[in-house]
Amino acid sequence: MVDTAAKLLSEARELIVQGGYNGFSYADLSARLGIRKASIHHHFPSKAGLVVAVVEQARSAIRAQIGLVQNENSIAWDQLLAYIGYWERCIKEQTAPFCLAAVLAAELPNLPEEVATSVRGHFVDLSTWLERVLSLGVSQGSIRLQDTPAIEAQTFIATVYGAMLAARAWDDPDRFTAIVDSFTNRIRVRRQ
Amino acid sequence: MVDTAAKLLSEARELIVQGGYNGFSYADLSARLGIRKASIHHHFPSKAGLVVAVVEQARSAIRAQIGLVQNENSIAWDQLLAYIGYWERCIKEQTAPFCLAAVLAAELPNLPEEVATSVRGHFVDLSTWLERVLSLGVSQGSIRLQDTPAIEAQTFIATVYGAMLAARAWDDPDRFTAIVDSFTNRIRVRRQ
């Protein structure tokens, strides 16, 4: 039985992905969950606090992924493809057609400071994870980089987010795949 | 003597780039220009109309650039570098640290239909221009593509916008350059 706070986080995430920080209100959540705004304030006294909670939830998931990379049985290339595949499915199925942090980053100068801090932390967490995946891939011989793993991780994130934007603008999920493939093709070591 | 409507477009553009469609109001413009909101409505009766006008102004500039590519003296590589250089300067100087269409595209599902249509048109216009530049570069022997010029133009746009997002998230203009360089390095034909 999922509790109200969790549902609020989930719905808030969808609404943010759809229209950004200022594009949704407690009234939207109220309509979606069938509870009054005052009840939402009970769980999340401020909008900024709610959005921080949404971003922090996403960051927790990334940090869990970081933990998985530490597992010595993990295969870097598979993890990278899994991440890409996750977004491909989300974009095709329109379940999560855009990364929360990306849509918030686009309006970063206008965000409440605590939200901006959390969004930046999300970028740092994600790049930390990817840096480790890429480094592992290099040591496993499946990945070849032209720059440091840190720089390449940031490049990859930018590519993924740009690809999401393209998929959204052209209303074509294949744009996402094509654009991300140009990155993966560049770094992949072919075995023959 | 720049007229009021032009100033409104210019300020609206800055405000949109800062915080998106819902992140600014007529009151912000009123404060910036020192005129009352009702006066702004005189020039632009609706917010959607104002934002469409801002986007259409940007599209006009792109179409002017398309005209320049038709000039047989133009050098594709120089045009590409000029476009990149333009954004590098804007991001470093914080004069226009993000592309209008990109920040609007991030919240596309929530935009009024006429605005969404205009934003999509902006993507089409920009990719049309870039497609021509890339095709010209190929025929001039300075550019080598791995896919069709149309696909590569879209990839480039995604890269540029993703790079802007990265520069904004990391608050580091060099992120933009590094990420875009990975694209230009891939397509550039070296002469030696």
Place this chain on the structure above:
DNA sequence: ATATGCCAACCTATAAGTAGGTAGGTACTG
């Protein structure tokens, strides 16, 4: 009794927009 989670009622601020008016400038007409 306490904690949790919901509610009604309410508040202030602000958003997009409307209606009627004024002032200055320009063009036209007698």
Place this chain on the structure above:
DNA sequence: CAGTACCTACCTACTTATAGGTTGGCATAT
């Protein structure tokens, strides 16, 4: 030349709707 009409661009005052949030209360579960 003066008067008139029209245009442009601003204004005051106002409207409705909605946003984020506050306060006190009720119901249920432990």
